Amino acid sequence: QNKITWRLQTYAGAALAEHVLDPAIKMFNQIAGDRMQIETYYADQIVPTGELFQAMQRGTIDAVQSDDDSMASPTEVTVFGGYFPFGSRYSLDVPVLFNQYGLNEIWAEEYAKVGVKHISAGAWDPCHFATKDPINSLEDMKGKRIFTFPTAGRFLSQFGVVPVNLPWEDIEVAVQTGELDGIAWSGITEDYTVGWADVTNYFLTNNISGAWIGHFFANMERWNELPEDLKMLFEVCCQQSHYYRQHWYWGGEARLRVHGEKLKLTTIPDAEWATVESAAREFWEEIAAESDVKRRVVDIFKQYNTDMEKAGRPYRYT
Amino acid sequence: MRGLMRGYIRVADAVNYRLGRIVMYGIFVLMGVLLWSSISKTFFLPSLWTLEMAQFIMVGYYILGGPYSLQLGSNVRMDLLYGEWSLRRKAWVDLFTVLLLIFYLGVLLYGAISSTAYSLGYWKDAPVSYLFGVLTGTEEVGRLEQSSSAWRPYMWPIKVVMIVGFFLMIVQCLSEFCKDVLRLKGEVI
Amino acid sequence: MSYELIATLMFSTMMLMLLTGQRVFGAIGFVAVVAALLLWGDRGGFDIGFSAAMKLMKWYPLLTLPMFIFMGYVLSESRIADDLYKMFHVWMGGLRGGLAIGTIGLMVLISAMNGLSVAGMAIGATIALPELLKRGYDKRMVTGVIQAGSSLGILVPPSVVLVLYAMIARQPVGQLWLAGVVPGLLMAAMFIAYIALRCRLNPALGPVLDPAERDLPRAEKLRLLRAGILPLVIFAVMMVPFINGWTSLVESSAIGAIAAFLAAVMKGRMTREVFENSVRNTLGITCMFMWIILAALAFGAVFDGLGAVKAIESLFTEKLGLSPWMILILMQLSFIVMGTFLDDTAMLVIVAPLYVPLVGALGFDLIWYGILYTITTQIAYMTPPFGYNLFLMRAMAPPEITLRDIYASITPFVLVMIAALTMVMVFPGIATWLPTYVYGN
Ligand code: NA
Numbered sequence: 011q012n013k014i015t016w017r018l019q020t021y022a023g024a025a026l027a028e029h030v031l032d033p034a035i036k037m038f039n040q041i042a043g044d045r046m047q048i049e050t051y052y053a054d055q056i057v058p059t060g061e062l063f064q065a066m067q068r069g070t071i072d073a074v075q076s077d078d079d080s081m082a083s084p085t086e087v088t089v090f091g092g093y094f095p096f097g098s099r100y101s102l103d104v105p106v107l108f109n110q111y112g113l114n115e116i117w118a119e120e121y122a123k124v125g126v127k128h129i130s131a132g133a134w135d136p137c138h139f140a141t142k143d144p145i146n147s148l149e150d151m152k153g154k155r156i157f158t159f160p161t162a163g164r165f166l167s168q169f170g171v172v173p174v175n176l177p178w179e180d181i182e183v184a185v186q187t188g189e190l191d192g193i194a195w196s197g198i199t200e201d202y203t204v205g206w207a208d209v210t211n212y213f214l215t216n217n218i219s220g221a222w223i224g225h226f227f228a229n230m231e232r233w234n235e236l237p238e239d240l241k242m243l244f245e246v247c248c249q250q251s252h253y254y255r256q257h258w259y260w261g262g263e264a265r266l267r268v269h270g271e272k273l274k275l276t277t278i279p280d281a282e283w284a285t286v287e288s289a290a291r292e293f294w295e296e297i298a299a300e301s302d303v304k305r306r307v308v309d310i311f312k313q314y315n316t317d318m319e320k321a322g323r324p325y326r327y328t
Numbered sequence: 329m330r331g332l333m334r335g336y337i338r339v340a341d342a343v344n345y346r347l348g349r350i351v352m353y354g355i356f357v358l359m360g361v362l363l364w365s366s367i368s369k370t371f372f373l374p375s376l377w378t379l380e381m382a383q384f385i386m387v388g389y390y391i392l393g394g395p396y397s398l399q400l401g402s403n404v405r406m407d408l409l410y411g412e413w414s415l416r417r418k419a420w421v422d423l424f425t426v427l428l429l430i431f432y433l434g435v436l437l438y439g440a441i442s443s444t445a446y447s448l449g450y451w452k453d454a455p456v457s458y459l460f461g462v463l464t465g466t467e468e469v470g471r472l473e474q475s476s477s478a479w480r481p482y483m484w485p486i487k488v489v490m491i492v493g494f495f496l497m498i499v500q501c502l503s504e505f506c507k508d509v510l511r512l513k514g515e516v517i
Numbered sequence: 518m519s520y521e522l523i524a525t526l527m528f529s530t531m532m533l534m535l536l537t538g539q540r541v542f543g544a545i546g547f548v549a550v551v552a553a554l555l556l557w558g559d560r561g562g563f564d565i566g567f568s569a570a571m572k573l574m575k576w577y578p579l580l581t582l583p584m585f586i587f588m589g590y591v592l593s594e595s596r597i598a599d600d601l602y603k604m605f606h607v608w609m610g611g612l613r614g615g616l617a618i619g620t621i622g623l624m625v626l627i628s629a630m631n632g633l634s635v636a637g638m639a640i641g642a643t644i645a646l647p648e649l650l651k652r653g654y655d656k657r658m659v660t661g662v663i664q665a666g667s668s669l670g671i672l673v674p675p676s677v678v679l680v681l682y683a684m685i686a687r688q689p690v691g692q693l694w695l696a697g698v699v700p701g702l703l704m705a706a707m708f709i710a711y712i713a714l715r716c717r718l719n720p721a722l723g724p725v726l727d728p729a730e731r732d733l734p735r736a737e738k739l740r741l742l743r744a745g746i747l748p749l750v751i752f753a754v755m756m757v758p759f760i761n762g763w764t765s766l767v768e769s770s771a772i773g774a775i776a777a778f779l780a781a782v783m784k785g786r787m788t789r790e791v792f793e794n795s796v797r798n799t800l801g802i803t804c805m806f807m808w809i810i811l812a813a814l815a816f817g818a819v820f821d822g823l824g825a826v827k828a829i830e831s832l833f834t835e836k837l838g839l840s841p842w843m844i845l846i847l848m849q850l851s852f853i854v855m856g857t858f859l860d861d862t863a864m865l866v867i868v869a870p871l872y873v874p875l876v877g878a879l880g881f882d883l884i885w886y887g888i889l890y891t892i893t894t895q896i897a898y899m900t901p902p903f904g905y906n907l908f909l910m911r912a913m914a915p916p917e918i919t920l921r922d923i924y925a926s927i928t929p930f931v932l933v934m935i936a937a938l939t940m941v942m943v944f945p946g947i948a949t950w951l952p953t954y955v956y957g958n
């Protein structure tokens with residue numbers, strides 16, 4: 011029997027993948043042994059992230075770890091991946107939305123249409139600004155060139171932020187060469203892990219989303235060729251990767267805010283930040299108006315957030 | 329046959345020469361965009377589009393300018409052995425190796441075609457016939473690929489530029505091939 | 518087939534293809550796509566070549582490439598450097614070997630205005646070389662002076678090689694450029710010391726200039742110094758806003774190109790012919806570089822797909838069991854060996870990505886290593902049979918300089934460069950002091 015080999019490329023660079031991808035794949039390879047091995051590649055390594063989706067459809071890459079937004083997947087749900095502004099408060103919101111509020115089914119359907127198997131969704135960190143100069147008010151955001159997700163960038167541009175899109179691995183250098191003034195791509199754990207904390211000075215504690223939504227995908231044909239037990243093993247390892255991130259980020263965010271020494275914390279007062287939150291509600295409507303599928307997803311987000319507010323503490327404190 | 333080759337060389341070289349002569353001024357367009365980028369950043373809000381636009385211009389510059397650079401002989405060769413050879417021997421060797429170069433360009437062209445088809449919303453595995461279909465109106469344009477930046481430009485125009493560039497590179501290489509054939513038949517080129 | 522065997526096959530096929538004299542990008546690109554097709558077939562074999570084009574598009578620092586090339590051509594074609602040469606001619610001519618020493622000074626100033634060695638080579642070969650030969654300087658020595666001097670173009674900022682290195686090693690270009698300043702000046706000083714010593718031992722190599730040629734009135738001599746202002750202004754216009762973060766890297770390069778262009782216009786040197794040559798050659802040389810990088814990126818992606826980085830790491834650390842310093846020295850040696858038969862740009866794009874992660878993992882400073890890498894590249898540029906500088910020198914040198922002269926001329930200078938390389942290795946502060954001082958905290 012021939013050994014199956016897969017190529018999996020993540021949108022994350024090597025330093026981050028060491029945490030968010032490598033352990034799960036190592037586990038998979040060890041268990042699958044001679045039956046199947048997955049080779050991992052990092053951001054832009056085999057194909058540039060912009061071409062990642064296409065490469066998976068065509069089978070250049072067998073599986074992918076990414077959010078929908080940064081790999082520009084040609085689906086109706088792309089805008090919700092990465093950071094959908096104020097869509098979630100905590101990282102646990104994401105698995106609940108997918109498993110209990112019906113997002114899994116929508117995603118599976120949308121990706122099947124374009125020949126891709128959606129394996130599972132998981133949460134990463136919240137989205138904060140890390141910048142060279144401090145942000146203490148909305149005024150300070152104006153004119154800043156920020157590396158961020160496409161949809162988040164579209165939303166933030168109304169506050170004068172200038173979103174810039176560059177290859178992930180080039181961000182650190184781009185901050186130093188002056189192409190960027192900062193980053194709104196991650197929480198503080200990632201800032202420290204990948205070296206961005208070394209090139210920026212300030213961290214804004216207000217976030218535009220509580221958790222990143224990202225997934226594992228596979229080329230549909232490759233997926234269908236797998237024997238059932240290997241499919242199951244792969245799914246389990248993906249779940250393990252999601253679970254690891256839940257506590258790695260949750261603990262890391264708090265620890266580095268309190269004990270980290272590289273970034274100074276700044277905060278925009280709640281009253282002022284409320285204008286951003288209300289702008290997000292309008293932005294949701296704008297998105298929902300674009301198509302039926304988007305309307306369905308936005309409705310789910312609304313329903314979920316209403317439920318959480320009604321549930322009160324510890325789900326919501328306001 | 330020789331007449332046909334001479335005709336082909338004349339047309340191919342002329343087209344690529346004209347195009348290259350236009351594209352070479354792209355350096356000033358690039359300069360302008362980058363200058364505007366620093367001006368707008370200093371005095372107004374930074375522009376959303378400058379860096380990406382500059383990247384597109386650069387692609388047009390070196391890919392469309394490629395055939396003209398072949399005419400200019402700008403592309404280095406390792407001339408350890410080659411430099412010492414007679415014109416005739418150079419022509420003989422080039423005759424074969426330029427086919428390998430054309431093969432490489434052909435793979436690039438195929439890649440550009442399938443990527444363009446993707447950018448027009450086609451995801452199956454017959455991109456060439458799909459693109460023909462689009463041109464003749466028998467195929468529909470689907471979901472257009474947009475760059476994942478805040479500016480969100482459509483990607484198909486730059487990919488079409490790359491198709492044209494790779495195609496014209498092949499055209500130019502075939503012209504070089506013909507020149508070598510004629511040289512071997514004793515003509516002075 | 519084992520990965521090592523595939524990798525070896527790929528490299529040897531590429532060497533064979535290069536020997537046929539086909540254009541470098543064609544040789545590399547062909548091997549890359551054939552390897553991709555054989556290894557991956559229709560599961561991506563067709564896509565790797567084109568993916569490289571999209572990757573290249575996103576490598577934004579390469580936008581500086583045409584800018585620096587254009588700058589270099591404007592400087593050399595418009596003969597702005599004539600005045601500079603005259604300055605050194607008059608001021609240094611009285612020393613033994615003074616014109617050669619002055620030429621090194623000229624090369625340092627030209628290096629500060631452009632990012633490649635092409636411009637220095639062109640200016641050296643067309644302006645300095647004929648003058649030096651006319652004054653009875655030893656032809657082998659001066660041929661070496663110009664080649665060695667022009668290679669400073671990639672070490673003294675701005676430098677395209679360091680931009681490419683920065684892309685690959687993910688290090689800040691500003692710090693890398695500053696790190697090149699002191700080693701560049703040190704190397705220039707060592708060249709000068711070598712020339713002075715040789716000419717003291719054998720005055721016939723570099724005779725003192727006839728007083729009639731250099732005894733200008735004092736006021737006139739001082740006026741000549743003004744020529745030296747222009748390069749400093751162009752350097753400052755480009756570097757000051759960049760180092761201060763007012764303009765980004767690519768914007769700064771455009772400003773530098775515009776500054777050089779305006780300088781030529783204001784001096785009345787921007788004739789139709791100069792304009793035509795600068796614009797046309799910029800396209801030609803940019804295409805040469807970009808197509809080589811395009812092909813080399815595809816080659817690198819296939820290599821990467823084979824797990825070459827891990828293979829190199831295990832080869833050096835586990836199989837050979839070497840100490841970090843031994844590994845570093847072996848790497849530099851392998852660059853020099855490869856540089857004798859592989860194009861320098863292709864070498865950077867294909868080989869550096871394999872080495873840099875290991876250098877970082879061994880705990881070495883990647884800014885410092887960038888300078889070691891650049892000096893090694895300078896050596897590779899100059900050593901036969903394959904070298905971009907040799908290629909240019911052959912094209913530009915006057916007929917009385919034979920190929921044999923060119924080859925023979927470089928030996929002492931390569932030895933000086935190896936000495937400089939060793940010094941930077943032993944005293945890393947030579948490279949790291951300035952960036953630490955300027956960027957501090
Ligand atoms: Na330079």
Ligand code: NA
Pocket residue numbers: 856857858896897898899900901902903904905
């Ligand atoms: Na060499």
